[in-house]
Amino acid sequence: MAIRIVTGGIAQETNTFQWQPTTLEDFQTGSSGIHRGQEILDLDGTGTIYGGIVAEARRQGVELIPTTYAHAVPGGRVTRHAFETLKQEILDGIRAALPVDGVLLGIHGAMALEDEDDGEGPLIAAVRELVGPNVPIVAPLDLHTNLSGAMMAGADAFVGYKHYPHIDTPETGAHAMRILLAAIRGEARPTMAHVRLPLIAPNQSMVTTWQSPLKTAIDRAREIEQEPGVLAATVLGGFPFADVPFAGVATIVVTDGDPALARRYATELARICWDLRDDFTIHPTPIADAIAEAMAGEPGSVYVLADIADSGASGTAGDGTAVLRGLLEANARSAAVAQIMDPEAVAACIEAGVGATVTLSVGGKHDKYHGEPVEVTGRVRLIHEGRFPILGPMGAGTYASRGKTVVLEIGGPDGIELQLTELRGHPHDLNFFRCFGIEPTQRRILVLKSAAHFRAAFEPIATKVIEVDAPGISSPRLERFDYRRLRRPIYPLDPETTWSPED
Ligand SMILES: [Zn+2]
Structure with missing residues (x-):
């Protein structure tokens, strides 16, 4: 008889500095989605974990x-109602499938609820209670997982992404499936050990397209995975824009029945991460300097000005105005901005129609952390329903949607092309x-x-990428955040923090 594995989950990355909660409706809007039954199987071949x-x-x-797999664009804490509704659907699906040989969960690892800092821990615990102690539970994890004690207590094995950008979601999903199958077939006994460091790091220091400190540790994790008896080795950068006690850098190693070996690796x-702790600091460039450098570039060059502090993929609203203001002040030419979320401005442009010239106050409306609204005058060049296909290398085969989208042309055809969107998004x-x-x-x-x-x-395609220093709730300047629930002391917020991984 074929091995029976049940699967489903809830995946969302929570920025607790985002005031707007993530509701059940948010799981069904824009680039988010709730996949049920066959819709999960239809993700075969896409650039997702289910691929x-x-x-x-x-x-x-x-x-x-x-069963049910729900994923939402990163944002604020998930409402209790959304969590309980989705969790119940998953549990009902599992119950209907019993008996099963194993569970593969589709989770992110950094979800927080409106009234609880850990979203994944309670979900895993509920699944464990349902299937009992002898059915293995395995999950792939996002590299930005904030690893909780409850997560470790409930699961048999985790394996994290090794790339940021996350271009290895399918292979990590497949890796998790292989560990689960080895456990079910009695070929291996997954045994996990983890270490959580007193270290919080900005997302930008976890990038793996350059030799970031996290990549140095991940390179070693890849070597460790080649050692006999090792099933998976993971370095989690954590998600720093979450004020939860267990946020930050952690490591997990899964071995075949050898707890001492797992602990050692x-x-x-x-x-490795602790020794490199000073290298996790990011030094973004002042906006005016970045724009001046780009404008002085060679003909044909393409400068990416990364507005890293206002990243929709890190749960910000994406309506920050600091870089747009800088472009206007510098009278920048040949600039394209993706994007500013502003449903009011989008509605006004649609009302005016294609070809109309409008004067609008855009952005800076969602909260007090992303600059003031900016007045712009431009021509409405395009109105789009907003949904479009993703080509890759990240998320190939999926669709993105930022709701109705307008391109506003400011300063003539070679001026600034500003995309205004109804919903959050992140240009990847x-x-x-x-x-x-x-x-x-x-x-x-x-401007991305x-x-x-x-x-x-x-x-x-970029001549150069410049990370600019704008305000926002995904800024690498962690000292700007008002952490209240994070464990202390933690480096670099508490520079005197001492620690040894052998403690
Ligand atoms: Zn991530």
């Missing part, structure tokens, strides 16, 4: 029983321009509201 999970199950002749990886694909009539390789300045995911598609 790998489903493919590996098929390859190995496993019966994969889908998890400790070694933690030691060239189609964030091309589907809106803007050829990114032909613009001097591309993205912490790092933009790098997968845009580094290959």
Whole structure:
């Protein structure tokens, strides 16, 4: 009889500095989605964890029983109602599938609830209670997981992404499936050890397209995975824009029945991160300097100005105005901005119609952390329903949506092309321009509201990437955040923090 594995989950990354909670409706809006039953299996081949999970199950002749998989664009804390509704759906699906040989969960790892700092821990605990102690539970984890004690207590094995941008979601899903199958077939006894460091790091220091400190540790994790008896080795950068006690850097190693070996390697990886703790600091460039450098560039060059502090992929609203204001003050030419979320401005542009000239106050409306609204006058060049395909290398085969989207042309055809959107989003694909009539390789300045995911598609076309120092709730300047629930002392907020991974 075929091995029966049940799967489902809830995936959301929570920025607790985002005041707006994530509701059930948010799981069904824009680029978010709730996949049920066959819709999960239909993710086979896409650039998602299920792209790998489903493919590996098929390859190995496993019966994969889908329940519900809900994922939401990063944002504020998930409401209790949304969590309980989705959790119940998943549990009902699992109950209907019993008996099963294993559970593969589709989670993110940094979800927080409106009244609880840990979202994944309670979900895993509920699944464990339902299936009992002897059915293995395995999950892939996002590199930005904030690892809680409850997560470790409830699962048999975790394996994290090794790339940021996350271009390895399918292979990590497949890796998790292989560990689960080895456990079910009695070929391995997954045994986990983890180390949580007193270290919090900005997202931008976790990028793996350059030799970041996190990449140095991940390179060693790859070597460790080649050692006999090791099933997975993971370095989690954590998600720093979450004021939860267990946020920050952690390591997890899974071995075949050897807790001492797991502990030894998890400790070694933690030691690498701790020794490099000073290198996790990011020094963004003043906005005016970045714009001046770009405008002085060679003809044909493309400068990416990364508005890393206002990244929709890190749960910000994406309506920060500091870089747009800088472009206007510098009278920048050949600049394209993706994007500013402003439903009011979008509605006004639609009302005016294509070809109309409008004067609007845009952005800076969602909260007090992303600058004041900016007045702009421009021509409405395009109105788009907002949904478009993602080509890759990250998320290929999926669709993105930022709601109704307008391109506003400011200062004539070679001036500033500003995309105004109804919903949040993060430009991680060239189609964030091309589907809106803007050829990114032909613009001097591309302003991207993205912490790092933009790098997968845009580094290959960029003459230079400059991370700019704008205000926002995904800023690498962690000292600007008002942490109240985070454990202390923690480096670098408490510079005198001392620690040894052997403690
Ligand atoms: Zn991530």
